[in-house]
Amino acid sequence: MSDQDRVNGSTAPGSGEILQLLLDGRARTKADLVHLTGLARSTVSSRVDALLASGLAVPAGEAASTGGRPPARIAFNPRAGAIVAVDLGASHGTVALADLSGSILLTSTHPLDIAAGPVEVLDRVVAEAAVLLEHDSVRDIPLVGVGIGVPGPVEHSTGRPYNPPIMPGWDRFDVPGYVQRTFDVPVLVDNDVNILALGEHALSYPDARDLVFVKVATGIGAGIIAGGQLQRGAQGSAGDMGHVRVPYSPDSSPAAKEDRDLEALASGTAIAATLRECGQATESSADVVALIRAGNAAAIEATRQAGRDVGEVLASMVNLLNPSVIILGGSIGRAGEHLLAGVREVVYRRSITLATQHLAIVQTQGGERAAVLGAAIMVTRDVLAPANVDARLSAARR
Amino acid sequence: MSDQDRVNGSTAPGSGEILQLLLDGRARTKADLVHLTGLARSTVSSRVDALLASGLAVPAGEAASTGGRPPARIAFNPRAGAIVAVDLGASHGTVALADLSGSILLTSTHPLDIAAGPVEVLDRVVAEAAVLLEHDSVRDIPLVGVGIGVPGPVEHSTGRPYNPPIMPGWDRFDVPGYVQRTFDVPVLVDNDVNILALGEHALSYPDARDLVFVKVATGIGAGIIAGGQLQRGAQGSAGDMGHVRVPYSPDSSPAAKEDRDLEALASGTAIAATLRECGQATESSADVVALIRAGNAAAIEATRQAGRDVGEVLASMVNLLNPSVIILGGSIGRAGEHLLAGVREVVYRRSITLATQHLAIVQTQGGERAAVLGAAIMVTRDVLAPANVDARLSAARR
Numbered sequence: 001m002s003d004q005d006r007v008n009g010s011t012a013p014g015s016g017e018i019l020q021l022l023l024d025g026r027a028r029t030k031a032d033l034v035h036l037t038g039l040a041r042s043t044v045s046s047r048v049d050a051l052l053a054s055g056l057a058v059p060a061g062e063a064a065s066t067g068g069r070p071p072a073r074i075a076f077n078p079r080a081g082a083i084v085a086v087d088l089g090a091s092h093g094t095v096a097l098a099d100l101s102g103s104i105l106l107t108s109t110h111p112l113d114i115a116a117g118p119v120e121v122l123d124r125v126v127a128e129a130a131v132l133l134e135h136d137s138v139r140d141i142p143l144v145g146v147g148i149g150v151p152g153p154v155e156h157s158t159g160r161p162y163n164p165p166i167m168p169g170w171d172r173f174d175v176p177g178y179v180q181r182t183f184d185v186p187v188l189v190d191n192d193v194n195i196l197a198l199g200e201h202a203l204s205y206p207d208a209r210d211l212v213f214v215k216v217a218t219g220i221g222a223g224i225i226a227g228g229q230l231q232r233g234a235q236g237s238a239g240d241m242g243h244v245r246v247p248y249s250p251d252s253s254p255a256a257k258e259d260r261d262l263e264a265l266a267s268g269t270a271i272a273a274t275l276r277e278c279g280q281a282t283e284s285s286a287d288v289v290a291l292i293r294a295g296n297a298a299a300i301e302a303t304r305q306a307g308r309d310v311g312e313v314l315a316s317m318v319n320l321l322n323p324s325v326i327i328l329g330g331s332i333g334r335a336g337e338h339l340l341a342g343v344r345e346v347v348y349r350r351s352i353t354l355a356t357q358h359l360a361i362v363q364t365q366g367g368e369r370a371a372v373l374g375a376a377i378m379v380t381r382d383v384l385a386p387a388n389v390d391a392r393l394s395a396a397r398r
Numbered sequence: 399m400s401d402q403d404r405v406n407g408s409t410a411p412g413s414g415e416i417l418q419l420l421l422d423g424r425a426r427t428k429a430d431l432v433h434l435t436g437l438a439r440s441t442v443s444s445r446v447d448a449l450l451a452s453g454l455a456v457p458a459g460e461a462a463s464t465g466g467r468p469p470a471r472i473a474f475n476p477r478a479g480a481i482v483a484v485d486l487g488a489s490h491g492t493v494a495l496a497d498l499s500g501s502i503l504l505t506s507t508h509p510l511d512i513a514a515g516p517v518e519v520l521d522r523v524v525a526e527a528a529v530l531l532e533h534d535s536v537r538d539i540p541l542v543g544v545g546i547g548v549p550g551p552v553e554h555s556t557g558r559p560y561n562p563p564i565m566p567g568w569d570r571f572d573v574p575g576y577v578q579r580t581f582d583v584p585v586l587v588d589n590d591v592n593i594l595a596l597g598e599h600a601l602s603y604p605d606a607r608d609l610v611f612v613k614v615a616t617g618i619g620a621g622i623i624a625g626g627q628l629q630r631g632a633q634g635s636a637g638d639m640g641h642v643r644v645p646y647s648p649d650s651s652p653a654a655k656e657d658r659d660l661e662a663l664a665s666g667t668a669i670a671a672t673l674r675e676c677g678q679a680t681e682s683s684a685d686v687v688a689l690i691r692a693g694n695a696a697a698i699e700a701t702r703q704a705g706r707d708v709g710e711v712l713a714s715m716v717n718l719l720n721p722s723v724i725i726l727g728g729s730i731g732r733a734g735e736h737l738l739a740g741v742r743e744v745v746y747r748r749s750i751t752l753a754t755q756h757l758a759i760v761q762t763q764g765g766e767r768a769a770v771l772g773a774a775i776m777v778t779r780d781v782l783a784p785a786n787v788d789a790r791l792s793a794a795r796r
Contacts (some may be wrong), residue, residue, distance in 0.1 A: 013435070013436050036443050037411070037436075038411050038435075038437045038438070039436045039437060039438070040436070040437070040438040043436050077689055123729065138476075155407065197411070209632070210629075210631050210632045210636075222718070224718070224719075225624065226624050226625070226629045226631075226636075227624070227627045227629050227630075229625045229627070231608075231624045231625050231719065232625075232720070233608050233624075233719055233720020233721065233753070234606075234607070234608045234720050234722035234753075234756065234757075235720055235753060235755070236720070237717075237720045237753045238608075238624075238719050238720040239716060240717040240718070240720075240753070241717070241718065243717050243749075244714045244717050244718065245710070245713070245714065245748070249521060312643070313714070315642075315643070316642045316643065316711070316714060319630055319635075319638040319639070319641050319642050319716060320620070320622070320636060320637065320638070320639065320642065320715060320718070320719075321622075321629065321636050321718075322630070322631020322632050322635045322636040322638075323631065323634035340790060350643070351641075355631070355632075355633060355635045355638070358632065358633065359632075391435070
């Protein structure tokens with residue numbers, strides 16, 4: 001909210017800013033809130049009353065008395081709203097329900113073909129979400145937002161996929177508008193690597209201000225957190241690592257002499273093609289993962305080489321962004337430590353000392369849980385933003 | 399200031415947060431500030447009194463009366479403090495005085511050899527600053543901070559240069575400690591490309607949230623603004639573009655087959671070496687610039703080729719960060735449009751459509767002024783941060 005908005009729209013810090021103070025989970029008295037904010041006691045009282053009426057805050061026992069009636073305390077109520085958090089992959093979908101603190105309450109994963117197009121896929125997602133919302137444990141919690149991660153580029157401001165290569169029929173489809181036919185709440189959409197970066201950050205490295213999540217699967221992409229913020233760039237296409245050219249190196253894949261986009265060298269699709277040339281019947285990323293798990297030496301070496309190629313691009317990112325953590329995920333990134341070994345080999349050799357001396361390069365631990373958690377966090381940050389809380393409370397009063 | 403600090407250290411929003419509201423330059427009454435903040439009138443009064451006593455705010459006439467005595471207005475006073483803003487290059491130094499709004503009041507530029515070491519250089523800087531501070535127009539303004547840009551990597555948290563290649567004797571030298579022997583105020587140090595990025599952003603592209611400034615001179619470096627914030631990374635080494643390897647390309651310099659760090663291909667030093675191989679007597683960046691200015695065809699072509707090599711790395715940055723503006727500066731970047739032409743040729747051909755369709759690639763307009771402005775802005779953001787304002791006011795009361 002700009003200064004000017006405040007002057008025109010009338011107001012001093014509203015209930016939304018009081019709620020921010022409670023998001024750490026501690027219970028506080030009205031006197032605590034007066035002390036913290038400097039607002040007049042009457043102002044704090046009316047703000048707190050609005051939060052209590054909305055259910056966003058709840059009574060939380062009494063503080064120690066200093067004589068007389070002990071003062072009542074209030075606390076943030078994460079169960080005041082439910083979020084549908086969705087992670088869509090090429091061949092599966094996970095639908096989860098989270099509360100306003102981002103805790104995942106219920107989850108359901110099913111096979112699902114993203115190439116079936118947005119109507120069929122989103123109908124399925126909406127139906128799954130409706131089933132979860134009927135569950136006894138959550139039936140009384142109102143739905144306040146939907147977050148969806150998809151395996152392709154998204155114009156985040158509109159929620160529309162933008163030329164997504166493995167999502168036929170989804171190009172510029174109005175995902176929020178379609179979902180809102182059923183659930184009339186804010187619907188946020190982002191690409192899967194961005195929500196994985198948010199989820200991994202929250203799960204495993206909440207104190208890191210500079211973190212890169214890299215997904216290596218059918219394609220390759222990165223989610224970049226710099227200065228504590230997810231970076232989407234001017235048009236929302238930041239993190240497009242798959243289209244970065246790989247520096248030529250004596251270590252590079254043979255393919256590097258012809259086509260040097262990282263995705264054409266080191267994705268699951270590219271590894272499968274390399275293995276086909278060696279006589280394996282690998283059609284896809286999934287076939288590559290199966291061979292790695294079976295201990296196939298050619299598949300393991302090809303994956304390690306892919307790691308070196310990914311490492312060439314990550315070495316540049318380390319010079320440019322100086323992250324403290326790089327996390328490798330995606331089906332190829334999770335299949336054993338072969339990709340990780342190749343990445344480490346190149347990055348630790350090539351990047352400058354200052355930038356690598358405290359750099360951790362690790363495999364994802366979060367998996368599916370990180371994805372839906374990231375989708376939930378994307379939505380909680382939006383619905384709990386002070387201006388949005390104030391807008392909802394004032395709409396409820398009308 | 400964390401929530402916990404506030405609880406322990408006592409306090410509600412202080413004078414610093416009131417001052418933030420005045421930084422837009424508009425004059426306001428106490429009633430305006432009560433309305434904007436929701437603070438009690440008595441609280442606003444005491445905060446405003448402290449700002450008036452410190453000189454950070456001044457009376458600014460009267461608002462229109464609604465009957466009775468018209469209410470007094472107050473405004474931010476940028477002349478409440480002076481900042482010494484310094485830009486050190488390899489062979490020159492600029493010392494400027496700025497006010498708290500970042501306006502440059504006085505400037506002085508001199509030849510200066512950074513390789514003479516920190517004591518000789520900083521003694522000179524301090525002496526120049528002392529002369530400027532005695533000038534009639536600024537003599538009454540108290541010095542509140544010093545900002546220094548240097549041509550090499552800096553550990554920003556301590557202000558110490560870190561293995562700077564062209565700054566012999568400066569490695570890990572305590573620049574703030576040395577300057578504070580004369581000026582007992584906060585001293586902030588950063589590398590020159592970061593302060594140029596801040597200065598160019600403020601001067602020419604204040605609305606851009608994602609901007610990259612690239613300096614091509616004796617060396618090569620970048621200052622990266624992403625999501626509206628200058629990004630320094632986990633150890634402060636972000637933007638080290640000179641050590642990024644250049645993807646091999648049929649267009650690359652002949653040198654690319656042996657040594658592919660960008661700085662070894664496309665810096666002024668590298669261009670001078672290339673021209674020496676063609677029989678020119680070029681020893682340095684300055685010689686290259688002189689040849690370009692004289693219209694030498696070999697120098698122009700070598701610079702354009704350097705632009706293509708810089709463009710290869712910038713194309714990767716465009717994929718990774720999706721900036722809306724790239725600004726080329728440094729002595730080679732400013733010498734005609736040859737570097738610019740080479741960069742544009744590669745970036746517009748190689749980067750993905752979504753990221754380049756609204757991307758501006760331009761030459762710096764700011765020059766020396768952008769550098770000292772950036773150094774001044776680095777300091778104003780620090781000294782006007784609410785917690786620092788409050789600390790100074792409470793120290794002044796003791």
